[in-house]
Amino acid sequence: MSRDTRSAYFMLAPALGFLGVTTAVTLGYLLWTSMQRKLLGRDSFVLLGNYASVLQDDAFWGALLRSLLYVGFAVGAELVLGIALALLLRKQMRGVGLVRSLIIVPMMIPPVVAGLIWKILYDPSFGILNYALSVVGVTGPAWVANASTALPSLIIVDIWQWTPFMVLVLLAGLSSLPEEPVEAARVDGASSWQVFRFVTLPGLRRIINVLILFRAVDAFKSFDTIFTLTQGGPGRATETAVYDTYLTAFRYFELGKAASIAVLLLLLTILASNVWVRFRHVDLVGVA
Amino acid sequence: MAMPGSRSHKRLETGVWWSLAAIALIVFLVPVAWMVSTSFKNPLEVTAFPPKLLFAPTLDNYVGIFKGVTEISPGSYVPTDPNFPQQLLNSAFASFGSSAVCLFIGAPAAYALSRLGFRGKRDIGFFVLGSRFVPPIAIVIPIFTLYAQIGMTNNLLGLMVLYVAMNVGFVVWLLKGFFDEVSKEIDESAMVEGCGRFGAFWRVVLPLALPGLIATAILAVLFAWNEFLFALVLTGEATTTATVGLTSFIAGRQIAWGSLCAAGTIVTLPVLALVLLTQKNLVRGFTGGAVNG
Numbered sequence: 287m288s289r290d291t292r293s294a295y296f297m298l299a300p301a302l303g304f305l306g307v308t309t310a311v312t313l314g315y316l317l318w319t320s321m322q323r324k325l326l327g328r329d330s331f332v333l334l335g336n337y338a339s340v341l342q343d344d345a346f347w348g349a350l351l352r353s354l355l356y357v358g359f360a361v362g363a364e365l366v367l368g369i370a371l372a373l374l375l376r377k378q379m380r381g382v383g384l385v386r387s388l389i390i391v392p393m394m395i396p397p398v399v400a401g402l403i404w405k406i407l408y409d410p411s412f413g414i415l416n417y418a419l420s421v422v423g424v425t426g427p428a429w430v431a432n433a434s435t436a437l438p439s440l441i442i443v444d445i446w447q448w449t450p451f452m453v454l455v456l457l458a459g460l461s462s463l464p465e466e467p468v469e470a471a472r473v474d475g476a477s478s479w480q481v482f483r484f485v486t487l488p489g490l491r492r493i494i495n496v497l498i499l500f501r502a503v504d505a506f507k508s509f510d511t512i513f514t515l516t517q518g519g520p521g522r523a524t525e526t527a528v529y530d531t532y533l534t535a536f537r538y539f540e541l542g543k544a545a546s547i548a549v550l551l552l553l554l555t556i557l558a559s560n561v562w563v564r565f566r567h568v569d570l571v572g573v574a
Numbered sequence: 575m576a577m578p579g580s581r582s583h584k585r586l587e588t589g590v591w592w593s594l595a596a597i598a599l600i601v602f603l604v605p606v607a608w609m610v611s612t613s614f615k616n617p618l619e620v621t622a623f624p625p626k627l628l629f630a631p632t633l634d635n636y637v638g639i640f641k642g643v644t645e646i647s648p649g650s651y652v653p654t655d656p657n658f659p660q661q662l663l664n665s666a667f668a669s670f671g672s673s674a675v676c677l678f679i680g681a682p683a684a685y686a687l688s689r690l691g692f693r694g695k696r697d698i699g700f701f702v703l704g705s706r707f708v709p710p711i712a713i714v715i716p717i718f719t720l721y722a723q724i725g726m727t728n729n730l731l732g733l734m735v736l737y738v739a740m741n742v743g744f745v746v747w748l749l750k751g752f753f754d755e756v757s758k759e760i761d762e763s764a765m766v767e768g769c770g771r772f773g774a775f776w777r778v779v780l781p782l783a784l785p786g787l788i789a790t791a792i793l794a795v796l797f798a799w800n801e802f803l804f805a806l807v808l809t810g811e812a813t814t815t816a817t818v819g820l821t822s823f824i825a826g827r828q829i830a831w832g833s834l835c836a837a838g839t840i841v842t843l844p845v846l847a848l849v850l851l852t853q854k855n856l857v858r859g860f861t862g863g864a865v866n867g
Contacts, residue, residue: 300683394845406835417623
């Protein structure tokens, strides 16, 4: 073994060892728990029984659908708004630096606090959201108290929290795009929209692919805001896949079943990520 | 008629730009500002309709959360969780502690990934970055089962182990990016002077990458501080963190909005201030280093 390799393993050992052990223990226990049914303190080994019951459970598929809707709409809106804002903030106007620094506040606060903030904003009796709407003559809905507006309300909170993240990364991406193609296009008489669509947007494609991947995976994991704002309700309206798993484990105490749902979600995430990385040629190790 | 390039066109452009920027700022900042302002209101003013913009501020809510009592409606007081100060300490301990460990084991690893070529480098890289793709719920269920069996469900160290596992991946990746920016020639000349690989790392590269180290540390603290699910499930009454403690103010139907906002402001402001100081490196931090800022 060369001296370099020896040093490398020595310096990597603590981190790798730690990650290796925690990953092994976690996955091991997860799989082990998923194959058991815990009834009144007596654990019975049911192998794939939990998986079978989960996959036949309408609640599971409903929750999964809600997650996909949440991720789809949230990430889609964040991307569109993010691009628009990034284009806006890339201009070297006076004060743009300040605006850029302040706009990141929503993504820095604990998601629990974001949930709390919007709990106040959404309140039908004294929240400023419905008040602002009433000023322009619109009667605001009950937001999180209404089953049909509850999920959209959560999506709005996600968009509010994470659009700045999109803006931040896209700004970095925009600033690294070369000037020449833009100038060449303008010389050829292209309009601003054409420049954006045929020069800028393709240039951003790599970053957008990474962004969609990261944000989709993160949005899927959303939990804190659901816990603070709706607790999965009204009824099941905001029970996303992750929240459903949480309830199964810690409200209904069916740890075995919950573990099996978690395994399925994990597999889904890994599969979807792999498909995305492969089909969009995402180069994770070196997007610069 | 405003011709492109003319003075009035420029002014129109600036006006439109500032209007849009102002709207963006209002959308993203007003909600947070509203929480802070509500923290200074008494119960009547909190639920006032139309919402009050100007009012006489009071510090009662802040005093109340430390004394363990809150005014839920004019004149009627209810006890609140008196543990909030302890919870803040727990949060601080867990986030700073786990961040320190992350840096301690992550920096050498990042250095190795940055400088040294060896077999399996690419796979190790993916392994380190991959932890992001695991839903926390898939971690908290087995760990809870394990901790319950070994009696560690009320242990802050148990939580910190998880925070280290959660953060070490992106810490290594971020630091690798920062180390990459330090020229390899510097290592070589240090080693020529008899430093040895570890010496070059410890005495040369590390000090040069200090700003990056600090930024990474702050981000690790931020992520641990803001974390909720692990703390919710894996801690007990004495070891709960501030983010979880916040939800105890939402008890059933009666919500002590003022106190809730005061607690929320306290939980948010310190780390927010810290982070605003290092925002240059935020892009890297939040994408785990996959995109350079």
